Amino acid sequence: MPLRAKVASSVSRTAAALSRAAGRGDGSVIGGWIGLKIDPDLLAHLAAGRAIALISGTNGKTTTTRLAAAAVGVLGKVATNSFGANMPTGHTSALAKAGSTPYAVLEVDEHYLAQVLEATEPHVVALLNLSRDQLDRAKEVAMMAQLWRAALVRHQDVRVVANADDPMVVWAATPPPNHDHRINPPQVTWFSAGQRWHEDSWVCPECGSTIQRSGEQWWCTGCPLRRPDPQWTVEDDGVLDPTGAWHKVSLQLPGKVNVGNAATALAVAAEFGVRPVDAVSRLSSVTSVAGRYAQVEKDGRLVRLLLAKNPASWLEAFDMADLAPTLLSINARDPDGLDTSWLFDVDFAPLRGRQVLITGDRAYDLAVRLDVNDVPFQHIRSFNEAIRAVPPGRLEVIANYTAFQDIRAELDRVN
Ligand SMILES: [Zn+2]
Numbered sequence: 001m002p003l004r005a006k007v008a009s010s011v012s013r014t015a016a017a018l019s020r021a022a023g024r025g026d027g028s029v030i031g032g033w034i035g036l037k038i039d040p041d042l043l044a045h046l047a048a049g050r051a052i053a054l055i056s057g058t059n060g061k062t063t064t065t066r067l068a069a070a071a072v073g074v075l076g077k078v079a080t081n082s083f084g085a086n087m088p089t090g091h092t093s094a095l096a097k098a099g100s101t102p103y104a105v106l107e108v109d110e111h112y113l114a115q116v117l118e119a120t121e122p123h124v125v126a127l128l129n130l131s132r133d134q135l136d137r138a139k140e141v142a143m144m145a146q147l148w149r150a151a152l153v154r155h156q157d158v159r160v161v162a163n164a165d166d167p168m169v170v171w172a173a174t175p176p177p178n179h180d181h182r183i184n185p186p187q188v189t190w191f192s193a194g195q196r197w198h199e200d201s202w203v204c205p206e207c208g209s210t211i212q213r214s215g216e217q218w219w220c221t222g223c224p225l226r227r228p229d230p231q232w233t234v235e236d237d238g239v240l241d242p243t244g245a246w247h248k249v250s251l252q253l254p255g256k257v258n259v260g261n262a263a264t265a266l267a268v269a270a271e272f273g274v275r276p277v278d279a280v281s282r283l284s285s286v287t288s289v290a291g292r293y294a295q296v297e298k299d300g301r302l303v304r305l306l307l308a309k310n311p312a313s314w315l316e317a318f319d320m321a322d323l324a325p326t327l328l329s330i331n332a333r334d335p336d337g338l339d340t341s342w343l344f345d346v347d348f349a350p351l352r353g354r355q356v357l358i359t360g361d362r363a364y365d366l367a368v369r370l371d372v373n374d375v376p377f378q379h380i381r382s383f384n385e386a387i388r389a390v391p392p393g394r395l396e397v398i399a400n401y402t403a404f405q406d407i408r409a410e411l412d413r414v415n
Pocket residue numbers: 204205206207208209220221222223224225
């Protein structure tokens with residue numbers, strides 16, 4: 001590395017360590033920020049010489065990054081941004097902290113994918129899904145797909161691993177060849193991880209016609225865009241690889257959505273030459289991801305924490321949760337987005353028949369939504385009150401970002 005980059009990298013590590021020592025989180029954002037101030041090309045310098053995978057999408061990217069890092073770990077040391085700091089400051093900090101590693105698997109905020117592709121020149125990029133998220137500040141889904149598509153046109157040498165079940169992702173991953181046909185579309189490996197949420201992909205991003213669905217198939221009624229045949233698919237509790245071999249996936253993470261994330265992780269690792277048979281057992285080493293899926297015992301109640309932050313992830317959370325008493329918590333602070341109107345995009349009917357408790361800054365927004373949805377509920381004011389309100393056994397907690405952190409903090413205090 002050039003001297004300037006060496007200095008920037010060292011200062012970045014020190015700043016992150018100081019921030020950690022001061023109890024201000026894991027320090028990766030401030031460390032990366034200072035490093036990039038000293039050398040704006042620091043991320044590119046730190047990325048050079050590593051084989052890198054980028055993982056992006058609206059939902060599942062933190063978990064998939066953890067699983068993919070575990071799978072690529074078959075080959076050697078892997079740098080990764082495991083605390084979910086998924087913008088260039090976080091990537092810079094993660095690579096500076098890791099020192100020299102042959103591999104890196106990085107979670108990337110979908111808005112920054114073009115920029116991080118440019119800086120890191122990855123070997124492979126995984127595109128998971130695109131759906132509405134944080135209505136007051138995130139881009140419209142079709143605009144996001146357009147940005148991804150334009151970025152991939154400029155990087156035709158990158159290998160793409162993409163979700164065949166999401167029409168927006170398929171369109172983004174298959175840009176047309178340019179006029180003189182010198183630039184070919186990227187090479188794509190398709191996986192099928194399912195898509196429970198369809199409300200952002202009824203209109204074709206190519207021609208504006210409606211998209212039709214039948215079973216797992218989908219196709220545009222006005223142009224050739226349709227579901228490609230996936231090479232990696234989820235079958236029962238395992239993954240079918242491109243050779244037709246089936247691998248049982250034993251995860252410590254709940255839900256079918258995580259078997260889909262495991263399939264994606266195996267497909268990403270395969271792009272580095274990792275055989276699924278060698279990687280699959282390593283996936284069970286991932287227990288909780290930044291506190292998500294963590295289980296805590298409290299007064300005979302087995303509490304499980306599920307993060308859900310937008311309509312698509314709430315649907316997945318209902319599927320992951322056992323048929324047990326369920327506490328829902330909603331805040332609308334800055335990291336959550338200030339607009340809670342998305343609650344009306346979620347069908348809460350799957351909660352009927354469960355004991356439902358609600359809490360959080362915006363519990364009353366949730367109350368109105370549940371009332372309209374004919375789901376009986378009880379409003380409680382603290383986590384301890386929730387514990388007392390449910391019988392011994394499982395208590396599922398589904399919360400959005402800062403509500404999730406509040407409950408984690410409360411659990412840490414009582415334990
Ligand atoms: Zn179309």
